[in-house]
Amino acid sequence: MTRPADIDEAVNAALLKSDRFRLERESDWLRLEAIVTAMEKGRLRRVSDEDLLALPQLYRTVASSLSIARAISLDAATLEYLEALTQRAWFVVYGPRSSLGSWLKGFLGGGWSQAVRGLGIDLALALAVMVAGVIAGWFLVAGDVEWYRTLVPGQFADARVPGASPEVLRATLFGQSEQDGLGAFAAYLFSNNAGVAIMAFALGFAFGVPTLMLLVQNTAVLGAMLWLYAGAGLTLDFAAWISVHGTTELFAILLAGASGLHIGRAMAFPGERSVLAAAADAGQRAAQVMAGVVFMLVMAALLEGFARQLVDNTPGRMGIGFCMLMVWTAYFFAFARGRRGAGDGA
Incomplete structure (x- = not known):
């Protein structure tokens, strides 16, 4: 029979693993999110040349993070965030460059x-x-x-x-x-x-x-x-x-x-x-x-x-x-x- 102490230890270990995973990669996620948000709002001039050149690599990094997060079953909040960010970044990197109009x-x-x-x-x-x-x-x-x-x-x-x-x-x-x-x-x-x-x-x-x-x-x-x-x-x-x-x-x-x-x-x-x-x-x-x-x-x-x-x-x-x-x-x-x-x- 599983003891309450064992359950608490497993939960704490999972949270620690999720926090460590986020801390190691969060800077790239936030950087990509800032670039994507600026481009979605039509503020391309506010995006530096360095960020534009880094955009494809940042997208691949976040997509890789999402794949790893799914494999190790991270918390639902992190998975949801990465899925949404990956979808938004995909449209910026590979989506159409102009509207129908x-x-x-x-x-x-x-x-x-x-x-x-x-x-x-x-x-x-x-x-x-x-x-x-x-x-x-x-x-x-x-x-x-x-x-x-x-x-x-x-x-x-x-x-x-x-x-x-x-x-x-x-x-x-x-x-x-x-x-x-x-x-x-x-x-x-x-x-x-x-x-x-x-x-x-x-x-x-x-x-x-x-x-x-x-x-x-x-x-x-x-x-x-x-x-x-x-x-x-x-x-x-x-x-x-x-x-x-x-x-x-x-x-x-x-x-x-x-x-x-x-x-x-x-x-x-x-x-x-x-x-x-x-x-x-x-x-x-x-x-x-x-x-x-x-x-x-x-x-x-x-x-x-x-x-x-x-x-x-x-x-x-x-x-x-x-x-x-x-x-x-x-x-x-x-x-x-x-x-x-x-x-x-x-």
Whole structure:
């Protein structure tokens, strides 16, 4: 049977061991806590260079102390203190260096547009392929009408079929805001283009070849429908109808395709780097572009779901589409380039 004196002796020994453990290491703990507290409060200037250089080592020291304290079963108060201090120090040493707001400011304020301009020749190649796809779709259908049914999804080829009268085709563009047909077609266009954008980027790892094929196939659908409406004398009306969201959505597909090609070209021509290293470098830039593509697709969805339904005339639709195209072009090229030039001059 354990005597009370033995219990008291064991408790005193444990307390002594805990006190000795704390005294041997407490100076490092307090130093780290002071540094972490100052950085958490945004008072980085109050932290000396010596403390900043010592921060990683102090973090490892406290993490080691926590591990030892758990192993020898120190008192709960010491364990709780070390766990909290280790967590706080981890966020200071390894955590994100900026808030979401500051990241967005940097991303939209130049990071995204700089990444897009960095695509260079891949952007021009993707644009050329998309234009070629539209032309190919037009001439395929013009040469053989059966190609129209091959290219255009069957569930949307109800009134929009070769041989339909101009009145019927015009009715699919105007006065349809309360009907299901146009809404379903608009939803299809968005979901299809969003899927194409994601696939165009993802397939870039196959040296960009599937990306090129996907861009051609997708824009060939647009070329086929453009041929259909042009035959009914509704070229401008159809272009205005598609431009409301299309100038944003197709621009997003262009960027996604260029991102995929950027990765594929880096893998095919890695230069002095390894294939994996080249793909990783290109992937960082492409991933930043794709983060913006998601934003563009959301914008396109809003334009498609509201602006196109509320504006039921060709000039208004054309104005919206043209303005969006100018906004994206200026943001990615003119505006950012002007800022860089001004900075260089200074």
